[in-house]
Amino acid sequence: MTATSAPVFTGVVPPVATPLLPSGEIDHASLERLVDYLITAGVKGLFALGSTGETAYFTDAQRLEILATIKSAAAGRAPIIAGAIDLTSARTAALARQLVAAGADAVVTTTPLYTLNSVAEHAAHFRTIAAAIDAPLWAYDIPVRVHSKLSLDLLMELALDGTIHGVKDSSGDDVGFRRLLAANNAAGHPLQLLTGHEMVVDAMALAGADGVVPGLANVEAEGYVRLWDAAERGDWDAARTEQERINSIFDIVFQPKGLSGDATGVGAFKAAMHARGIIDHATMAAGVQSLDANAVEKIRGILAAHELLPAGVSA
Amino acid sequence: MTATSAPVFTGVVPPVATPLLPSGEIDHASLERLVDYLITAGVKGLFALGSTGETAYFTDAQRLEILATIKSAAAGRAPIIAGAIDLTSARTAALARQLVAAGADAVVTTTPLYTLNSVAEHAAHFRTIAAAIDAPLWAYDIPVRVHSKLSLDLLMELALDGTIHGVKDSSGDDVGFRRLLAANNAAGHPLQLLTGHEMVVDAMALAGADGVVPGLANVEAEGYVRLWDAAERGDWDAARTEQERINSIFDIVFQPKGLSGDATGVGAFKAAMHARGIIDHATMAAGVQSLDANAVEKIRGILAAHELLPAGVSA
Amino acid sequence: MTATSAPVFTGVVPPVATPLLPSGEIDHASLERLVDYLITAGVKGLFALGSTGETAYFTDAQRLEILATIKSAAAGRAPIIAGAIDLTSARTAALARQLVAAGADAVVTTTPLYTLNSVAEHAAHFRTIAAAIDAPLWAYDIPVRVHSKLSLDLLMELALDGTIHGVKDSSGDDVGFRRLLAANNAAGHPLQLLTGHEMVVDAMALAGADGVVPGLANVEAEGYVRLWDAAERGDWDAARTEQERINSIFDIVFQPKGLSGDATGVGAFKAAMHARGIIDHATMAAGVQSLDANAVEKIRGILAAHELLPAGVSA
C-alpha cells in the first residue's frame, strides 16, 4: 500500500457502536441511523469494529455484516478504518483481508493476544498483516486490553519502513504520546496519530494530535466537531470550554456501579444513545451485563441537564 | 454432559506439542510419532491444542487438522481434552463444538481475551460454552496469558452447578491451588484438578492434585510417569528424586537468551524433541523466533548428560 | 560474619506478633507470654519485627523495645532473627546495627522501598548492610510488599560471596523457590531457606525447605511443630494430614470482609490469640482497622471447632 493513496483519518473519527436488537442480532436500521447521525454531525472518518463497537464479542461473519452496513450507510461520505482483532498474525491477516474486501479503507490491529512475544515478534506481526492486505495498516495501542505497550522505537521503525500508516493511541501514557508526536514530526510525519482519550482532546490537539477517536461521539458528535474546529483555528479557550462541557456529559460512564469495564463504558453510551433516540435498543453484546434502571435514570438526568433529550422526552 | 459419563483425566496428561514442517505446515508424521511416544510411555490422557501446542498461532482449520491427527494416532488408547482458545463466548462455543465433533473427549477454555469483564460475566462465559457442547468443559487458569485469575469461589460455583468438570491450573499460585484442592474435597470432589507446574509435581501430588500437564513430557514422558506412579503408591522420596532429575532436564528452557516466552519454552522443547528424534523439525509456529545454534547446543548437552540422546548421536 | 558461627534458623521459626495495649503502647506482658508459648511449643527460632509483627507501623524506638522484650523472654532458648525494614541502605544499615546491639542473632531485610533500582543496586544494598553489622544477614523476598522479586541469580551471587546466609521466601513463586533449593544444594547449601507460605509447608518440606515462618503459629504453634517433625522423619502422610488440619484453622484469615490485607491477616491472628488467652488485647497497630464483631465471632467458631478455646470459654 503506498502512502500517497492512503485515506486520511484526521479530526473526529468516532468508533462506531454496534446497535443490537433485543434478540442479540445486529440492528441494521439503528446502525444506519447512527452512521448518518455521525456524518451529518461532521465527523471526518469512521472507526468500525473497535472496542466501543464491541467487536471482540462478534463472530467474523457478524463483523463483516456490521462493516457492510456501515459502508453502505456512509455511502462514500467518510473513509472507514476497521479493527481486525484476533489472536495472532495468520488469523488476523485472514480477517483483515476480508475486511478490506468488504470495503474497509484501512485496517487497525493490536499486538497478538494470549501469546508471550518479544518486540521483534510484534514487529513481524504487523509486517505479516500489512503484507497481506491492499490497504493501509494502523497500529492500535491499548495496553489495558492487550497487556503490552507499543514502544516509541517500534512504532517509528514500522512507520519508517512503511508498515504502518497511523496509530490509534489508547495507552493512557500522555508523556509517551507526546514523545511519539515529536518523533513523528521529526521524521516528516509518516504517521497519522489519533488519541483515544476523549476527555483530554483539547490538550492532545495542542500537543499536535491529528485527531481523536471518541466513543462519546456516538452520543453527541457535534461537541467533538466543534472542539476540533476550535483547536484547528487555534482558539484554545474555546476548545477547552467545549472539552469541559463534553466531560460533564461524559459523567454518564461513571453512573453504573459494580459492573465490568465493558458493561459500564459501552453500556452508558448505548443507554444514552437510546435515550436520545439514535438507536432503538440499548442491548449489549452477548455475555455483557446490562445497566440497571437506576444507572439509566441517572444517565438520562445528565442528558436532560445538557438538553440532549429529544423534545417532549423527560429524564 | 453428565459427570458419570465424563472421561477421566488424571495422572500425566501432556500438552501435545505441534510439530511443523519447515514450510510451516503441520508435520502429521511427526505428530503421530509424538502421540505414539507419549502413550507408549504410559501417559493417561492427552491435552491437545494448549499453549505448548502453540494453538494461538493456528487457524481454526489447522487446529481441527491437528486434533484429527492426535485423535487417529491415539486410536482410543487415551482420552483427549482439547483447548478452545478464542476471544469471547460465541466464538469459543463455535470452536468448541467443532472440536467435539472432531473427536475431543472434553474441552478446556479460559476467560475471554481482549475484553474487560466481571466475575459474573466470566461465569456466564463458561456456562454459555458448556451449554453449547456435548462434552465436559474444563476451566483453564493461566493468568500470565489471560491476565485474570479464576477465583476459588467462581470455580466451586461452576463445579457445583455442573458447568465445569475440571481445572487445569497454571496460575502460579500454589496457596490458591491448595485451597481449591481442599474446597473440592469438601464438596465431594466434583472437579478433576490438574497442575501445569511441572517442576513441583511431587509437591502438588502430595497436596492432592489429580494429575499434571507437563510440557516437558514431550521431551521425556517416562520420568513423569515414574514420578506419578511413585506418588500414587506414597513413595514420596522416590517421587522427589524423580522430580529433581526431571528439573535438571528442565534446565533446557533456561538456555535460550533474549527470546520471548513462547520462543523460549516451546522452542526448547522442540529443539530437544528434535535432538531426540521424536520429531523431524524444530520449526516454530509462524511469528515465533527460532533458537540460535548456541542455545540448541546447550540443550543437546543437557540431554546428553542425562543420556537422552539416541545411540550414536553426540551432543 | 563467618558462616561457622552463624546461628541456625531451621524448622518452625514463627514471626512474632506484637501485642498492644488498648492505648496503642506495646503490651510487654502479653509479648513475654507469647514468646514463652512459642518456645514451649517447640519452635526452633523467632522472627522478630516481621510483617506479622506489624513492624512497618512502629518507630525505631518501639522496634528496639519489642526486640528487647522478645530477647529477654526467649532467655537464650531460641535464636532471634530481626527484620530491618526501612527505605534504603544507609537508613537500614543504621537500624540493623541497632538491632544487633539489642540482641538480634541475625538480621533480615528487603530490597529498598520507594526507589527505582536495578539488580546491581539491589546487590550493593545487601552488601552495604551486611558490611555494617556483626551478624548474619538474610534476604527477605516479599514482592507483594516490596514490588520486586529477588532473582535466583542475585540470591546465589550474594550467597556465594558470603553476603547473605539465608532467605525468607514469601514470593508466592513456588517454582522459583524450587529452583533456588536446587541451586543452593548444588552450591553446597550456603543458604538456609525458609518459606513463608504456611499453607503448603508439607510440600515445601518435601521439596527441601529448611524451615517455615508461619504467622499462624502465633495462634497454634504445636501443629507446625508436629508437621515439621513428621516431615523430618519422612512421614509425609502425617505431614499432609497435619497441614490440612492447620489449613482448616487458617480459615480464620478469610473471615474478615472488606478490610485491608494488613487488617485482615494480622487482625485474624490477634483476634484468635486473644480468644485463646495468649494475649490480652487484639489491638491493631495505629492506622490499621479492627475486625468487626461478626468476624471475631466466626474466628472463635473456627477455634472452637478445633477445640482451641480455653476450657470454660465458648465460641
Add this chain to the structure above:
Amino acid sequence: MTATSAPVFTGVVPPVATPLLPSGEIDHASLERLVDYLITAGVKGLFALGSTGETAYFTDAQRLEILATIKSAAAGRAPIIAGAIDLTSARTAALARQLVAAGADAVVTTTPLYTLNSVAEHAAHFRTIAAAIDAPLWAYDIPVRVHSKLSLDLLMELALDGTIHGVKDSSGDDVGFRRLLAANNAAGHPLQLLTGHEMVVDAMALAGADGVVPGLANVEAEGYVRLWDAAERGDWDAARTEQERINSIFDIVFQPKGLSGDATGVGAFKAAMHARGIIDHATMAAGVQSLDANAVEKIRGILAAHELLPAGVSA
C-alpha cells in the same frame, strides 16, 4: 492549619536536586548555588526532599541538613514544600514535625510504604499527619514508587474536610488528573494541583493545572518560567513552542542505557547541572549507580546543541 494562611505553590515549583560531594556528603555550597539559580530564574516555590532530591536515600538527619540549606539560601524569596517520605503514619508524622520545625512552609507525603492498606486506612494516614503538624499537608500521588493510586473520591474527601491543601500528581494518569481538576473547580478550588509531568506542561496548563514540579528545571529553569508565563497570558502557541524546546532538552534522560530509573533520571539531571556549572559534582546518592562517560558525553552534546553550556566550554 487554616487555608487562609496557607502558602501558595503555583507556577513552576521545581523539586530541588541534592548536590553531593564525591565523599557522599551534602555539597552545601552547590545546593545554595542551585537554590539561588532557581529563584533568580523566576520559580515561585521550591519542592525540597522529593524524588528528584533523592530523599529516600538520606537519613532524617541529612534530610534536615538539606532542608536547612535550602531554607537559608531561599531567604524568604520562595515558599518551601518538603517531602516527608517514610513507611507509615507515626514515623512520617514525626518526620513531618521536624521538617516544619526546620522551616518547611508545607509538607507533602504519600500513602504508606510496605504495608497493605485500604482506602479508609489511607485517609486515616493523611489525617494523622495533618493533625500532627502546624503547616498545610499535601498529597503526593506517585504510583510508580508507592504502588497505589490516590482516587479522585479520596482526594476530594480529604480536600473538603481540610486535611490536604494540594496534590502533586505524578500518577501518569492524565484523564484522572483532568477529572480531579474539574472536581476541584466544582468544589470551589480547595486544592492547589501541581503536575509532575514536565513534558506536557502546556497541555496540563490548558487543562487548568495550578503549576508544575519539573525536575529538568534544575538544569534549565528559565524555559519552564517562560512556558508558564505564556500559559498564564493565554498564549498557547508560545507555550507549546517552549514545551517542545524543553522536551528536546529533556532527551538527556533517554541517553543513559541499562541503568535503573533513579540512576537514569536524576543521573541525567546531575550530569547536565554539572556540565552547566550549576553544581560542582554529579555524585549520586549512595547506592545509586553513576552514568558512564558515553552517556555524559551525549548529554553534553544535547546541552551544546541548545547553547546551554557555559561560554568556553565545549560538549
